Amino acid sequence: MKKRIFETLWPGDADVRRAKILTAMIIVQVLCATFFLIDVVLDFDAGGHPTHLALETFVAVVLCLGIWVLMIELRALLVRMEQARQGLRVARGELAQVIDSFFDRWGLTSAERDVGLLILKGFDNENIARIRGRAVGTVRAQSASIYAKAGVDGRAQLISVFFEELLANDPPTGDARQAASL
Amino acid sequence: MMSDMPGLNLAEGGRDSARLVRVWDPLVRVIHWSVLLGVLLNAVITDPEGDLHEIVGYAILGLVVLRLVWGFLGVQTARFTAFPPNPRAALAHAGEILRGDRSVHLSHNPLGALMAYNIWATLIVICISGIMMGTVRFFGVEWVEELHELAFNWLMVSVVLHVGGVVLDQRRTGVALVKAMITGIKNIPDGISTK
Structure with a gap:
């Protein structure tokens, strides 16, 4: 009390x-x-x-x-x-590796990687457009392309991909690790 | 790396990317600014013959002694082992500066370390001679009073050099040193290595 x-x-x-x-x-x-x-x-x-x-x-x-x-x-x-x-820094580093490996696997372009990272950080399309100095339409097209390459429906599902990886009980899927170490 | 956009690198502590490093613990910071306040009070405001001058002087002595004890007991960057008094290293560091080296020392740099020891020693001389002036044994003894004033003048010279050094180092490395002494965090710019 x-x-x-x-x-x-x-x-x-x-x-x-x-x-x-x-x-x-x-x-x-x-x-x-x-x-x-x-x-x-x-x-x-x-x-x-x-x-x-x-x-x-x-x-x-x-x-x-x-x-x-x-x-x-x-x-x-x-x-x-x-x-x-x-400890937090190590966790962050690992999260960054996981994100990196997924982006590699999906074959995102460098612009899409930047947009994807901003999506994961919780920015909406308008804000991402402002940060990157692009038109909102461009960002919308890029995020649609990211969702398509990742095979997800949208923002929420994209984020859940990474959470699933981090919360999984079994050891990380081989390709995520391999991609990260490459 | 994931992204070349500033402020977006997730992995902190990458060797040469911009990063924040916690360097000064709260005790070091509070002592630093309290001593400054005390010195300003006694140099400008208080009456040298008055009680307040004495009390502020006692407080400064206590704070400096605390800082010295913390130099043995404290956390890594506060310890004397992180910035040993080493004139040779100081000279080498001065040479590096002249040659345009821009690396950052996480604790005091060797020149700054010498200045820190100098200021602590000077403050202790000022405080002890001040206390002696108030004792029965040394009351009115001339050399004690002269020592007090001489040490004070040296302190003023040191403070000017100290502030000058901080300004120069801020220019050289781009690390906001004054801000670091307030927040405790050094913001180390892109492409600068640390020691």
Whole structure:
């Protein structure tokens, strides 16, 4: 429940949020520790009471240990986030290979490949025409040609071809892999 | 490659295509801009004799020490091992720049690294001499005050060089360095290799 309120107040990636909170905590605690430690030094310089000084020093040391722990936590979190990103990058690379191999297999022209990629990215014909600086009619003809070569009915079926490949339980069909490695 | 259109390459991290690389972690960025803010406050706004000047100085010292500890404990690009102080490498790098090499260093480049160490050391000298001026033992001692001012002047020279270096490197490589220190991400242009 608590978490939910927090997430509505501050939406976004939970790990990114955690990293920001840890960073803020570290900075604030470092500032506190600095003032405390300098106070100890100045008290010592002014000849403060030894018991008081000992207590202050102990508190300052504990504070520093706390900061140390937070820094280790932050590093672990940042390393984990980087690994997750790397995993995503690998997945993206594999998806790109799958797409490449299908486009190869269907024998798409280079213009059709660009249009096909934009279709997969969710752009409609008008937007694709604008991005590529072509007439809408040209793009419509190119996408019709893509659907025909792929043997699908349209946009949704074209996209499902790639999802099927990625979600399939059995190892990837031989020709997709072969085409990719060529 | 799938497509030659910019922004369409699905496979990130291709050797020489344009790409985004996460380089500066949040701690490094927050420390960098907080120290800048602190230095500006104490150089321009606060009264050098006043309490606020002292408090801001303490904060800067704490932040610099934190950055130095993070140089041992932190993530890869924040560590000293990613940018060791190496005058020979700095000279070699200067030579590369003159010869028109445009490769990008993911952490500090060797010249930038020297500047970072220089600025940290200078800030620590300024902070410690400042604290000493407030102690019973060193109150009114002339060399401490002179050291404080001398180090401050050197800091101003360093800051000018630092900003100049950033501007030059931005021109040389096309990587938006200031933006990278804000967002943490270096946008490395087409056809530039990284080290």
